[in-house]
Amino acid sequence: MTKILKIKDLRKIYHTKRDETLAVDNFSFTMSDGEFVAIVGPSGCGKSTILSILCGLEEKTDGEIKFRENTKIGYMLQQDSLFEWRTVLDNCLLGLEINHNLNEETKNYVLKLLNTYGLSNFSNSYPPNLSGGMRQRVALIRTLATNPDILLLDEPFSALDYQTRLAVSDDVFKIIKSEGKSVIMVTHDLAEAISMADRIIILSKRPATIKKIFNIELTDKSTPINNRKAKEFAHYYELIWKEIDYHV
């Protein structure tokens, strides 16, 4: 399989007037096309920082990041942050508008996505009229609209309650797989990571370095909700739990 991303010795230092903080250190890994990688670690360890750097929102201090040529990146944030003054369709078109890529063809692609994922009846509604799960789907379609090759998901379900979260992660997973995207997902939810990812990177507490990488191999791997029933699930949970420095 071709490699879509190579990271070598990534390092990030935050400067404030009083202090400097080493947030990420010695972070290297390679990712194949179509892979689903989850990054887990104790809260505040710098997981989100890594995504922000990959997306170009923050500068790295040191190290090398190499995407395969012409790789387009999509970023999905903790909250759906839909614009309440735009309709569902206009929200989905936001990225295309900004990149001056809005034309008949790209618009049709978005309409097709809305249609495929059960939102065509709502394309002229405003976000406050949508349920939490639907809003999350709209946010995903907004990210997919620019047709990215790799998706960066920053705790995408953390704002949802538990039941919705299960259903939505199942939903989002199916959409991502059927669109054939590579994914890096940051989460603090171990079960979510195991049920969705092919590989899990475990980070130490700050400064974030790679503590261990697990390949997740489940029998009858299918959708996240089903994966939770796999017999290896509890085993992985146990293994990963031991690796993470949770402090109460």
Next chain:
Amino acid sequence: MYSLEHQQYLKKIKRHNFLVRLTQLSIITLFIILWQVLADYRLINTFITSSPKHIIKTIINLHQTHNLYNHILITIYETIISFALGTMIGIVVATILWWNRFIAKVIDPYLTILNSLPKVALGPIIIIWVGAAMDSIIVMALLISVIITIIDIYHGFNSVNPIKLKLMQSFKATKRQIYFKLLLPSNFSNIISTLKINISMSLIGVIMGEFLVSKQGIGYLIMYGSQVFNLDLVMSGIIILCIIAAIMYYLVLYVEKRLTKY
């Protein structure tokens, strides 16, 4: 058709609202009657307090002999001009400050001082520089409304949801795109409520300006009345001013309702 309980509930609300209105009306009616009765029985000195009858007579007199409507229109005109200018300049300056952090930081202490300075203190200077005419009234009112407008709108721009901002940046949006696609629409209600404050600020400024220089306008009527000790005129001016202020406020409220429909 609603259930019996719901009908009773609706009736209760209606009754409550009616009582509030009735009490409001009773207070003003009682006040006017009491004022008039005290005046009729010479328990108060109408030379100092005037009376409702005198006020009505004065307004009718103004209407017949002098240019009542001219005074009203002048005051409204000055208020609207300074309101429009204040709003425009306020939004433009706030935009510049948001656009350029350096300018914002440099200008911050000046804004703070200007904001806490009672602008009426600048009245004499304005009269000397701009001249004792309508222009200096508008400048006066503008000064009062524009600083607070800049501060409020700039504050609104800065308190835009950081995650939405991050979203725009993740799409590699330019500053211009962030401004037009996120900042302006998300600040819409904030801007409207600034306008509400602004319209009354402008009116305050105009009346203050008219106290200082003018030969026309409601502020002039009140000032002139007090100088010749004609309290009927002063009270009439205040009553007219109350009505103008109320109408302007409800006009902005109406515009707000029409515009915030999504």
